[in-house]
Amino acid sequence: MTSAQERKIKQTGCDARFDNLTRQLYATDASIYQIEPAGIAFPKSAQQANAVIHAAAEVGLSITPRGAGTSLVGNAIGEGLIVDFSRYNRQITDLDLEKGSVRVGAGVVLDQLNEFLRPHGFCFGPDVATSSRATLGGMIANNSSGARCPIYGTTADHVISLEIVMASGRIEKIGPTHESLHAERAKIEDLIREATAEMAERWPPGLIKRWPGYGIERFLRAPNDLTNILAGSEGTLAAIFSAELKISPLPCEKGLGLIFFASVGEAMQATVELLDLKPAAIEHIDRPLLDQTKGQLHFQAARDLLELETQPCAAILIVEFYDDVAERLSTLESRNIGLRVKILTDPAQMNLVWSVRKSGLSLLTGCIGPAKPVAFIEDAAVRPAQLPEYVHGLQSIMKPLGLEASYYGHAASGLLHVRPVLDLHSAADLKKFRQVADQTSALVQQFKGSLSAEHGVGIARTEYMRDQLGDELLGVLREIKRMFDPKNIFNPGKIFDDGRHKIDNHLRENFTRPLDLPFQPASAFAFKDRSFIGNLEQCNGCGGCLKHAGIMCPTFMATGEEVMSTRGRANIIRAALELRVNGHDPLKSEELDAALSNCLSCKGCTPECPSNVNLALLKAEMLYARWRRDGLPLRERVLSNVDLLGKIGCTMPALANAILDFKPLRLSLEEIIGISARRSLPRYAKERFDRWFAKRLGSAGASPAVSRASRDTPSSARAPQPWQSHPVGRHIRALP
Known part of the structure; x- marks a missing residue:
């Protein structure tokens, strides 16, 4: 990043940052990849977004639009300018209940959207597992769908119009009622119609989830609607600033049928047999995922409800119905499928089950040891009737390589989030990583399925797009890319393989160069991870801490800043240990101070993060190691001696208060030890509390609480004082 480029971006007036701290925070998303950007921009309006994108294009910087940074395949990272639409662009307007x-x-x-809609009796249909942080812009860019795809379809099915920022520096509104980009629409329609035979051959009907790349099959059905092309484009065509969306009435009733199985294969076969009941969802969870809930207080109620301790199983199907619930649940129960069936209609109980399913990614990443279930073939979809054979094919790939895997996800839609267990620190497992990816791509082709059905192509699957789509269809997509983005500034190298992105390139640095811990931890990391590095690597970047409810993470809730989240802090600790901070000191840097100084050490992350990241303990170890090496800083020395300060202040409270109110002193304290001069400090009372309390008891007829003799007696030898047995006094330690 040159000074001229930086100056050009800042001249737009957009909030843009080029400091190392922010660049390291945005070097990763929820994937296994890492690319350090040149800078990050946070536009507040479409005009600002337009200005900053136009400026970046003029100075030769690529653009990567970003929402919550929850991509599993590296969609949200890039080497140019990251444009983050999640910070300021959070307005909900123009609610039209009739329409x-x-x-x-x-x-x-x-x-946030569903909370806004709920009082009106509506919701947004597609419901991704990351709903607490997934942005609508990101959902549109990936054409996300979620568990209830059988009834709601994908996000693209709910887009009415889009406001987009083009590479040319124009702001356009697209949709069936907008006349913009008329020439482009006509050209795209001609291109697609010429490829209809190839589409029919490669994409036979029956697939519920989407095909990778731009939605050319949807556009063919509605050629006046360019939103079909933008939905699923992964930020490679334009930046989405706002959207008009369809909303759906809330279901009048819900019910769950839980079916327990002895094997994953049996659960897949049962899925096929249940499709005639027209469920809203059939979700599959398996034993590896369920095992990760053991010992976690947050999931204990769900484990008790599922009776996992007394009646263990290998797999569970969660079958959800919206209409005629009682009748359909009765039909399901009468079919005698699986080991046992449990019927739930209580909303609280159903939420417990869904909480386990929605935490699948983080739960699996929290497993013990360096080998983790890795997301790289997790987004392939086939027709639901093909699931048993497809899963058998995957198991045939894993078994010769000696690999285990977790199979969970959207069974009713034919999409399982399959995660092979691999140690990406190991050269041997990196080789298996490549083998599994290559063979899975070939397997999906055999079924004429989709290698990327809802998470996007990104870095992980770009090299397989030629095999998946063929030259003709990939050529159609490439021509569309040229129309929208002739200079290739939007998310370059994604979808179209130009050699820069391979599935095993750009891996996070802690995989390719194992972290070297420059100190011996003083605490016992006994829970699950068993080591400092192990606990740090539990953070997979899923963004579960980027939310505004619950207890994790309070500083992010207050500020909305990435560095104030558990994920942000874990990323900066990792950057420090990888010497990617200014000064290259793994224990002391501006970046570490920014990340750790505002951590409250509340430990909210430990129980609420399904991976059990213990940021408070990581922070304590880092600071202890620094202070053991460099000595305790003055501020910490002062604040750790509050008892001594209290003794001094209590002897001369009036003088102490006058000193604390002396403005030059307060300014000096702010400069030297970092206590803000604007903050009021506690004032010393004229009388110590223990003496005041003793007088109160004495005036009520109690014996004197504190005598001079007792003050001269060592505290260990003193008899209990009457005030100490008082309900309040029991919780107060007498000052010596």
């Missing part, structure tokens, strides 16, 4: 529509900024979070 069933609402307008949202690209940074609006799915849970």
